Amino acid sequence: MTMRLLIALTLAMLCVSVPAHAAVEGGVSGVEVGESTITVTGTASGPAELYALDTWQDTHSGEEPVATVGAGEFRVEVPRMDGDQDRLYDKFLAVGAGGPLGEVHYADKLSFAAASQTPYPELPGKKGLQVQMTDDAEEIGVQHAGINLALDSVMMAGPGAPGNTIEFVSQGNTYYFDRGAVAGLDAQVKPLSDNGVLVNLIVLVYNSGAANSAARKLIHPDAELGKGTVYAFNTKTAEGEAYFTAAMEFFAQRYSQADERYGRAWGWIVGNEIDAQQFWYNMGPQDRDVFLEQYTKAMRLTSQAVRKADANARVYTSLTHFWTGAANDDPKYTYKGRDVVDGLNALTKRQGDFAWNIAYHPYPENLFNPAFWNDKTATDSFDTMRITFKNIELLPRYLAQEHLTYGGERRRVILSEQGLNSQDYSAKELELQAAAYAYAYYKVAFADGIDSFILHRHVDHKQEGGLRLGLWTWDEEHSAPSNAGERKPVHEVFAAIDTERSLEVTEFAKKIIGISDWKDVIPGFDPAALAVREPPATVGTQLDAKPVAERVISGFESDTGGWRPSDNAAAVERVAVDGGHALRVRFDRDLPGWSQYAKSYKGADVLFGQPLDASRTTQLSVSIRVPESADDGFEPGNVFTAKIRAYGRDGAVAEGVGAIDPALGWNRLTLDLSRWAPRAAISRVKVWVRGSVGSDWAGSYEIDRLSLAAVALPGKDRRNAEVTAATGERGRIGSTVAFTVTNRDVLPMAGKVRLTTCDGVAVDPASLGVTGLRTGQSRSFDTTLTAYGPANQDYPVVCASYLGHDQRVTFRLPPEAAYVPPAPDAFANQELADGFDQAGDYQVHRVEPENKELPQVTYAGGALSAAHPTAGWFGLMSSGVSPRNPAFSTAITIKKFQGDSTDMDTVYTGLVKDGKTDVAAFYVNTQKFAGFEVRGAQVPGGLAVFGVKQGVSIPDGGRFALSLVGQRAAMYADTGSGWELVTAATLEHLPALSDPEVRAGYSYGFGVRGDAGSSALVLDAVEGRSIS
Template identity: 45%
Template structure:
């Protein structure tokens, strides 16, 4: 007969872990002694799950039970044992179980051991010895400079951002069941069941993620749920059963409480991580996966109803763990992150059932993870200035440099980095990763407002650049949103357009952002020192080293001739006489098509798909096509690239420009720009003779744009 433990213990390992670490050692006792029955590890291979533990008593029969990740251990052990074994002379045991449970995958199971009337606490997979579908190591962003709200992938590439952010609301993605028209859905198999995803939304996402990836800025996916119903949406099953849409919340907690909620959430993450982790990057690739948004302010940004922090983290920890396990099936080292605000050691709300302290959340997540099977969860932090409307974070009064600080902002990020290096916070002896996935500086409505914003960005970037332990600094807003009181963007919004985030003009911060990681860094930030009140950056930037600022090479600008006379001919890269070449839709375009008569041509479309957003058809954004060459080209003997282009002029584009970008495997880029004066064919010739990358050309992009914010049906 199985003996249930005391009320504190049978509440389950998840609840237990909200208590002190010492309680975790009291999860179970044998009937006649003080030996503790524990599972110490769960190793998952391609075919087997090995459950290892101790405290069973010499020679005791050990039964291992597996169950729902959200179940209480006492409920798990009531199920039929999935495997049995005999303890050795010291009470240690290893029980092997097939990984496959029919159509299910025991990777997601919570395991409980039972021996001699004692029951262990729950334990999850923590030794990941199986081969994922895409076996490659984690690659951090090429630099720390990132940008969110990235409407214009062309501009992201021009700015040199190396990461971005993509808000992914699951109610738009996941369908409740099959649709009347199967063509409107993508099906996916998970745990022996078929799940359905909204094809039009997925394909829109594909285009944006792929263009961001090709622009060099793969996104951190922010996994969210909004209370916005649509036909056949799985919103009802995905929303936490205690969520209170009538009382508060812009974002809601996921339902990883019920079996159906767990099944739909897990299938969605498997689908996403499989699609955006492919080695061929067919749909682009993710930088990481952020589970929810600012969970310390749960009533507003992760609503699960009023509950204590421990109650909230009972469910959130399940969601975080399921996300990692699903992502680990796809790739070797997925980056799965929790999301927290700047409110380090105090709460947003005086009601302790609605918000919590980020520091307490980190402590609890670490205890829970280590006590029930550690896994590499990481931290997405939002280090806004203390006053969101004041960019002068260097004056933040409550952002101090001690662990009990009220806020962690740009001013004192060292507190967070140092805290994550504490022994109890480490994963396998290493600090968990930190990415700053949302923060920025507001533009005041004053004469010097734009300069203050730009100065704040410069100081924040330098501090983060020289602070070891942060992967990315993703600046909030590409274009200032016209409906927001906070003006974080690099661009103003255009008041003459109906869309609130249509690009207007570039602000002072634009060139600071563009060149701060290049050889022009000190030049474009010089103005900021007077504003901040310093004479040298080292006064506020520990470890500042001007020799380490240029982490990105600027493109080499090469000569571009219009309708030049060709003196010789080199190899033809494409003649477009057939549709077998590799040219594809690039930034702000929907498709390409071939015209195979009259010698062949490539037509680029950016007005034939209703899913394209307004910034794609605004004339002044670059639109283009690109090709990955099957083999790198050595152009040293024929270093001139000639491309004929024809761009119509419907009369509302302003001045029309063309840009050709040529990329090399050595990491450098050459580019040439020309103004187009004719609506007939114009031949552009780039002189690549002085460019160091001309021996290994592997990619070519051809872009065109106008200069107005009028719609361009191209």
């Protein structure tokens, strides 16, 4: 060792903070931050210097002390501000003659007044959702919401385009935010908080490729780009801390303003599932204590920035469902949830405790199987492997231990992301999903110490690894991965479970779960406590009625009258129309994609300074005009619909619905509030408009003349009756066509709705009896298709007539069956056939990001055996033989699975390039499920999974195959009676296999994965075929 190196090491040892495990006498024991001063207390064994260090700093070397102290107890006051720098974020360190005394200590008492002192909301229920469509969230009564705040998409590395940049000063420096992206976030937050929803923001950073994104400044320098989906925040460098602090200050201030101009947020979740950091908060390989030291800095900075703005907001860490288990067995990438909680607690207790809380994700042990009540690894013990819905009450019980409390109070718990899967869209699977939600909701509703249950997802996502966790199906015919298709049964359960209908909508679930009474499985279950929310009152709505002696509330002749953009809308503006003025509602910019989807309501609302008294003027009217060309380019059969909502006291809402005909110009809707008691104090009115088909709609509509009147005379030509039709088959004569008639009008319906042939389509019976159907009620009818010759085979139409009013009704058809590639025998060109009679010329690749040991591979007796005596193992094997054609099939025969594996016992077959890159089908023998995977640099996070199918069983001696044509993949299995289809899916993020040069980089291959031990996974044969 050179003398220079020795000196450097000695200086480093003197300058760094004492390691967490060391015991050094004295040091800083408390830091109180006031309005203008910071008071630091502690003890010293002799004269010492006190240093104020930035959060990122690891040494006091080169810094000037802020004070000196003598031996014994000390109490020092220092100015809070150091120029433009707020020392709120600093940590303090006492250094004596022999080096640092104790550890660094951050602020643990905040005595200054935050800008907002508004109390944390106390909501009546726990029902929540990671919200996509804010309009639907309002309709189904969401009370708690989770919204992603991806800092890489909103924060810029430097100044942006003029007019699209928000400047913000933090710690004396200017930072820049993308105005359009921030407005898009506002459009998600504000409609929710305006409805009293408690919004939690999930603060994340992705590896954005945008030219001016601040991603590279915000991402931790040790993160492995491309190996994770979400990355750790940079609290290791001065620049990273500065950018992150500025971001948190900006949004904390924005979403806590007194006027709630941009919306209101109350919860701040820092990162995602940090115990599985390799995937969801990637910081590269780190010992747990090192990881927690870095992560806690981000959580503390968030807490401090939020506390400056808001006295009562809450900050959370985020954990998976693993407790004494971990997402994988690499201790540098994933950690046990309990160890993370204990480690955070110990660290913050030593360095200055603060109010961090837990956002937990109690998914079932098998994310694809929603029947959590059968979980084997969730037990009633603090040593349980997982905490799922089955044993969720364990978490608050664990946190109630005195040494884990903060200020004598148990840390708060929210369930911020967890979903219940429907394996497919069959009635059985959809009912199982709905039953599981009902059970989970009731468990959480009556569980002490849990504040909310925020369901994931709102809409199924085509690229979520084969999971279907949403309240809605995805729209199969739209290119977007998660535009809403149809409501699933769980949607109705979710909507009604916190109302008087709760037991009614969950009755079906008891048989599925295997119980006779909810009290048998829900401690403290109380039916009388279920109804915490009153659903909106549906009121009759007349079309084109004539108000008499109306009082105009909003006419827009001088200004916008206080109207604001609301759900799925970007702006409102006063425009000249027809010799006067109206309000234009715009949704053509600065919005998420689903907001510009025709099926989503687009809205504007007005909040009255003084509530409107409609006690005697009970007819609430508004005029709406949708441009006649608005649905040009839409799918056929679109119908525009408006919904008007009036808000009274204590959350009471009345709503009316009516069709909008663009060809008529202005459509006048009049709500009859005469039977709605809260009409004496209307605080707000909202107008919504949407289409009915799955097309994009980025445009506008207009509102005019909101008024109250005592009387509204009925229009002569239009009746407000809605007729819809759907069929499960595509034009087969004799098939069932289901019609639903809904009365939206004021008076009960009488007589019949007549169905006539106007597009070559006929049904029997051709009349539907609707007598007695009251406002808001629906009646369903099954008819038989007797003729089918529509002009457009995909959009058949019948005409419906009621009291002289005709409307064209377009059938809702099931989507056409997607193409399924054929079984392997259809691929004529055999290019690889190996029975493992001798050692093969295969290259074995270590698989990333899993990074398990490579298997020990042997060849004997016409078989390939893979095992490892001491470690879990995973290898991909490439043959060197590439398919001649991009349409190919590859098959693998399994002679014997490990059998005693508790982890994976998994086989793959497909194309392999290297350990990071493949296209394959897989079968997991331990969990009995199968699916497809795509690995590669082109895949966000490096790995995507599709088409997962549960309940698959391939025995020893069986085989399975992947067939790929274009983006469509099919998996077949042969268990002794020939090839049978297992699952099929559209694969995203595929390499350009149609390019011969790209395809040449891939070869037929397979993969094997298993547990440590002497048992081997044995393969019998591999085959590769192309279509020609």
